[in-house]
Amino acid sequence: MCRFLLYKGKDSIQLAHLLTRPAHSIINQSFDCRLRIDTRRPINGDGFGVGWYESNPGPDNTPCIFASVTPAWNNQNLARLAEKIRSPLVFAHVRASTSGTLSENNCHPWKYNRLMWMHNGHIQDFNKIKRKLQQSLRDEIFLFVQGNTDSEWAFALFLNQLRDPQAERFDHETLKKAMLKTIEQLNIWAEEAGITEPSLLNFAVTDGCSVVCTRYINSKTEEAASLYFSSGTNFKEYKPGHYRMIKADKREDIVLVASEPLTFEKADWLIIPTNTCFVITPKFNVLLFPIKDQYYNIDRMKKRQSIVPPAVL
Amino acid sequence: MCRFLLYKGKDSIQLAHLLTRPAHSIINQSFDCRLRIDTRRPINGDGFGVGWYESNPGPDNTPCIFASVTPAWNNQNLARLAEKIRSPLVFAHVRASTSGTLSENNCHPWKYNRLMWMHNGHIQDFNKIKRKLQQSLRDEIFLFVQGNTDSEWAFALFLNQLRDPQAERFDHETLKKAMLKTIEQLNIWAEEAGITEPSLLNFAVTDGCSVVCTRYINSKTEEAASLYFSSGTNFKEYKPGHYRMIKADKREDIVLVASEPLTFEKADWLIIPTNTCFVITPKFNVLLFPIKDQYYNIDRMKKRQSIVPPAVL
Amino acid sequence: MCRFLLYKGKDSIQLAHLLTRPAHSIINQSFDCRLRIDTRRPINGDGFGVGWYESNPGPDNTPCIFASVTPAWNNQNLARLAEKIRSPLVFAHVRASTSGTLSENNCHPWKYNRLMWMHNGHIQDFNKIKRKLQQSLRDEIFLFVQGNTDSEWAFALFLNQLRDPQAERFDHETLKKAMLKTIEQLNIWAEEAGITEPSLLNFAVTDGCSVVCTRYINSKTEEAASLYFSSGTNFKEYKPGHYRMIKADKREDIVLVASEPLTFEKADWLIIPTNTCFVITPKFNVLLFPIKDQYYNIDRMKKRQSIVPPAVL
């Protein structure tokens, strides 16, 4: 299973502060991730991707994506670009392949005009629903897919819920509805196919303004893959490799969402409860919606879910 | 457009004699191919693949495939393997991408148990028939495809014509019929979709015993992509980089088929006429069948098609 | 042999206007370069590199370099980055390996703190002078080299001529002197080693402010590898893929130097005469100095050297 990270800030951040410099950055998570459910393969070395929007875009206001099949921790291009590129909205992903071969086409995130998407988890028995999913798609979306992962096809399914996926901007309500319909549809097909093992559906999508992500499992009892967030006014490096989220006042100028905390400051991170839709509005409001479908379980929600920050490396 | 080459011999050949040593080997063709129809991009630098059967296979008697996205002419692994590996049946392919991104998944040849497939050309407006093709496939074949090229989906369509594509061996008649049905089906869909530009369908398939290939275009007037063959008893290097096909007697111990001649000996190579199915039987009989469908044109067939051997480099 | 290109402008340029969009961009030159001396391998598919300075650098004001061993014409990361990155000073290089294996370490340009370097050509019989060159270097420069090309070692030799190669800025006179001493030293070693074939020494170096390049051959009669420049106030795309250098007034706001013209406008490009040192000062003065050493030939200089713009593709 993979790791992902997203940043939305009023100010741009240099990618290095997210990707390469933190002692428990997503790149270090790529070879030392401590909260993985699947412990057979404790690494995420099957490629890497980072996507970002420009603070002052030119005529092309779609996100830029840099992806590679060599491990993130030894990619000189990534290391150099991360020192130079600054962005107010970043998605990053390290991959441990569960489905789909090693190929740049299979690296998250993907983009479709203004929209960008990534996934941490997997669609259980995807092969049993792949045909139905493809047949449900409009032509331009069916033909857009280049790789062969469940995650990219889930993006296609999401796009298919939107009336105009090429639009310049979306209401965050619209993105949220499309996200919930995507999950609902995957659940319907899973049931039809008699799939009994659950899927891990931590998705993230953005149009460059709003961000919608989910922490979700189609099970009433099990936990979804981990997902945390942190917000404040400044993400500050107080000593080399060690970061802290500063909260100067009530405002939220920065929101980070990540499969695992990036810092060792326990208080900086809140867990997103299982089966929740997490929204960051263009004005930096952070909204959490329980996903109340057949897998909703008030007791599971109530259980205090403590953060387990990674031990010092 | 791409180049391909295949070798079937009573004896094994060292891959270097096909791939790296001939002055006009397929690797040199990858940056200097003189007979290409499409002259915009005079190189085949978008990956490479070679597949071969063992002369004395172990329990796994499927072909082995080595493929890479870096150009063939500078691939040290290929250069080294070619000096070591010997095989009685070899497929090799250099790619100039027309459809499908740069990815090992998109490198020819592909295999399915005992069967191996490659393609030189392209299916015109493939996006217009992709869905129909996919929907026609049985599940195990639909799910087998890993890449996103027209060529690999054409292989899937071919497999779908066979009652048991996992069989250990096939009659060459069976392979030929499946090949012709594949082309027929592609033509039907092209017509249904109103595609007027022709497709270039030089396909090659083998089960390790028989070889079936086509030189085909769904046009009554235009020429298909070039295809040549050479046969004899010995493929001999008479001076470094220069090869000649020796014909010691009437027997055929070696058959070579290639998009372009590998040698500069005009007399060694015969052109395969447009819209022909070319078969090598397990006993090394070479059979040419005109493909008599709606695109059959006796006049085009009659025209003497002279070989244009590449000029000395 | 390779191709290179450099841009220095008062304003930043989007990399796409140099790298990917012009019909005869350096990427298209990578598979269709018409002015190469060595015609055996008419492609530059052995890797690619682009380096650039930021218009408003942060604490790290060194250039950023993106390099790859897959061919430039099919590199999705390059295509996407080129649409996003803007810079006032760009070096770009496509490689056809003459020495050094296929490796990112061997891709031009290289950087050393603020300095950036690339080379089009080769040092003849480099193996005969490699030891002397290495032994002449100060430790920190000797240890800086990561790859195994003559070009990177020439950069090391250049750095060794500078009193403080880690300096923040250099006088353009200083860079020019170091460049000429580099060539002089290479000539001395070539003579000592009895090397009779000439070297092709088109070098380019910059500190982010000044640019110094050479078109040079250590021969009295032969021509160096081609090198052109173009200057004006605006490098404008007048129709898709077709560019023109606009000269609104006497000022030079943009200077382009390239192995081959990027446009089909004959009048836009001037040839840099063989054995010339070409300097762009921080204030955009363009200076040409004949290199008056033992290979200086006034007659060769006098010959009118007309530009041969590439034919329309």
Added chain:
Amino acid sequence: MCRFLLYKGKDSIQLAHLLTRPAHSIINQSFDCRLRIDTRRPINGDGFGVGWYESNPGPDNTPCIFASVTPAWNNQNLARLAEKIRSPLVFAHVRASTSGTLSENNCHPWKYNRLMWMHNGHIQDFNKIKRKLQQSLRDEIFLFVQGNTDSEWAFALFLNQLRDPQAERFDHETLKKAMLKTIEQLNIWAEEAGITEPSLLNFAVTDGCSVVCTRYINSKTEEAASLYFSSGTNFKEYKPGHYRMIKADKREDIVLVASEPLTFEKADWLIIPTNTCFVITPKFNVLLFPIKDQYYNIDRMKKRQSIVPPAVL
């Protein structure tokens, strides 16, 4: 730090039995190696290499090497070749870079005509002795090096100890002497440079007939990197992924040497004591020689060094 493995057998072994099928194969060690000294980066994902000799070589009797910079655990070419290639003498190596960038040139093993070399460990402060090492080399050996690792330069130093490194065959005494002189020379330079931290020098070399390897550290008190061997008459897969070394009689038909045991059978593996030279003769005699230099420590040798077989995964 890296992992290595070598196999020498009277019969050829299919590479898959060494590389891909064992549950604790070297490929699985690449992401789950339990005996590493350096625990900061618990993976070996920085490239892979395997070299082998043919049982019936043709005119070219040098070893073949396949190497790649993508992680071994997801390399389709490796997986496919390992199912096909059989060899009586195999070196395999997974790399975690300590020195030298990610590049095929930097992947172990390397070959020089008949000789093949790999290294597990590192030369401490290599930069302080690099120049002296290079200056000590004869020209053809100096120029042979393509990469920039301490390990490849150590191979060059080894070659330089041989009167004719291009010879067709070597006495195992000759190889052993050259190996010990290599270590001795590295120690001299380390002392001259005032390097106080020890180097980890587990080297392996072969000419295709004899094998010489070392488990060595230039310290009187510390342990070298782990090294084990196993010998017998048959390396048998008794259930999928689980192997056992069978000892049918006194003969040694197979010798395996590995950084970590490949099987979970404690009794199958013996530790090679620290500071030992381990030799396999052409007739399969296994010889262990303590390296009696200034770092020899009889007490350290006496300490019973038990094998810690990796726990069941």
